Amino acid sequence: MNFSRLLKLLIVLLVVDIATMFYCAFYGPHPEFLPGGGDPTSYRIIFIHVPASWNMYVAFTITLIGSLLYLLRERVHYDVLAYTSAVLGVIYGIGSITTGMIWANEVWGLPWSWDPRQTTTLIVLLSYIGYIALRASISDIERARTLSSAYGIAAYATLPISYLSAVTFKSLHEQLPSQPLSSEAHMLLGIRVILSFAVFLVILAIYNKRVREKLEVE
Amino acid sequence: MKRNNLVLAVIPLMLAFAAIGYISLYSSSYLEVSDLKKYDKPVKVSVIGNVTKGSVRFVDGRLEFTINDGKNYVKVVYPAWVRLDNVSGYGQATVKGIYYPDRNVIEASMVQSKCPSKQEMAAYKEEQ
Numbered sequence: 001m002n003f004s005r006l007l008k009l010l011i012v013l014l015v016v017d018i019a020t021m022f023y024c025a026f027y028g029p030h031p032e033f034l035p036g037g038g039d040p041t042s043y044r045i046i047f048i049h050v051p052a053s054w055n056m057y058v059a060f061t062i063t064l065i066g067s068l069l070y071l072l073r074e075r076v077h078y079d080v081l082a083y084t085s086a087v088l089g090v091i092y093g094i095g096s097i098t099t100g101m102i103w104a105n106e107v108w109g110l111p112w113s114w115d116p117r118q119t120t121t122l123i124v125l126l127s128y129i130g131y132i133a134l135r136a137s138i139s140d141i142e143r144a145r146t147l148s149s150a151y152g153i154a155a156y157a158t159l160p161i162s163y164l165s166a167v168t169f170k171s172l173h174e175q176l177p178s179q180p181l182s183s184e185a186h187m188l189l190g191i192r193v194i195l196s197f198a199v200f201l202v203i204l205a206i207y208n209k210r211v212r213e214k215l216e217v218e
Numbered sequence: 219m220k221r222n223n224l225v226l227a228v229i230p231l232m233l234a235f236a237a238i239g240y241i242s243l244y245s246s247s248y249l250e251v252s253d254l255k256k257y258d259k260p261v262k263v264s265v266i267g268n269v270t271k272g273s274v275r276f277v278d279g280r281l282e283f284t285i286n287d288g289k290n291y292v293k294v295v296y297p298a299w300v301r302l303d304n305v306s307g308y309g310q311a312t313v314k315g316i317y318y319p320d321r322n323v324i325e326a327s328m329v330q331s332k333c334p335s336k337q338e339m340a341a342y343k344e345e346q
Contacts, residue, residue: 161239
């Protein structure tokens with residue numbers, strides 16, 4: 001697909017994505033009350049927090065695949081895919097942690113409490129910020145690609161730990177199936193996750209195209 | 219650097235990342251109430267447990283309540299007020315502070331309530 005078509009698709013998807021986001025943020029379903037008090041409408045942030053978190057996980061998984069393929073096949077476009085996906089993963093990761101902190105402030109009473117899920121997600125984010133910093137710090141492009149690919153594979157080890165931190169360990173973070181949400185809320189959340197993922201894929205495609213074009217020019 | 223050597227270098231690097239992740243997880247995870255039994259002198263702890271139904275009291279500017287894991291319980295004293303579920307018996311809270319085994323008390327420096335689960339909400343509604 002050419003650049004202008006991708007851009008048109010992105011605009012359409014963004015309009016729909018932002019419209020559903022605003023609908024969910026202002027009119028979305030939420031629990032009737034919270035047993036310990038607090039504002040139950042704060043749960044509406046789930047419609048932003050969950051899609052951002054899943055996009056972060058997917059983005060870093062694409063970085064892993066791109067890095068692996070680059071090391072095995074030495075094709076530059078795999079490295080570009082890994083890099084662009086890591087950048088988007090970091091952006092979504094910052095979104096995930098920020099929205100999580102806003103929600104935690106209302107439900108847990110503090111924005112940051114070094115909970116296992118918060119701590120391990122921060123480790124994931126810092127690891128991939130390290131990936132971007134490593135690339136930027138090496139002037140030899142070939143060497144930067146090779147080393148950052150090795151780093152991109154290794155850093156992925158932090159990701160399952162972040163995911164499992166609230167599944168197999170005790171955490172303040174309640175997993176989605178246990179959240180006190182109606183079926184309508186789960187359905188809306190499903191739509192938000194799919195839309196947000198589509199937007200992520202189109203942004204990735206555009207960004208990837210741009211970086212590859214820039215490399216060819218150079 | 220030869221590519222094969224690089225692939226081999228990825229393994230220890232990956233193990234290092236896994237170790238960082240595990241250490242961060244281990245150092246931030248919570249004890250259960252029964253885990254406190256192993257201590258015989260005051261110690262700094264982070265504990266998670268169910269807030270015992272009807273145990274929450276706010277007296278003289280101090281919040282007092284007990285948390286349990288179904289087998290054991292511990293009293294918590296916190297010098298401030300925080301919202302806690304005092305009704306369902308399923309509401310979970312995390313407590314950070316110093317545990318005194320001789321009195322079975324945690325002098326808390328931080329108390330946080332966990333996001334309510336479906337089960338907790340159902341139990342709360344039933345009690346109301």
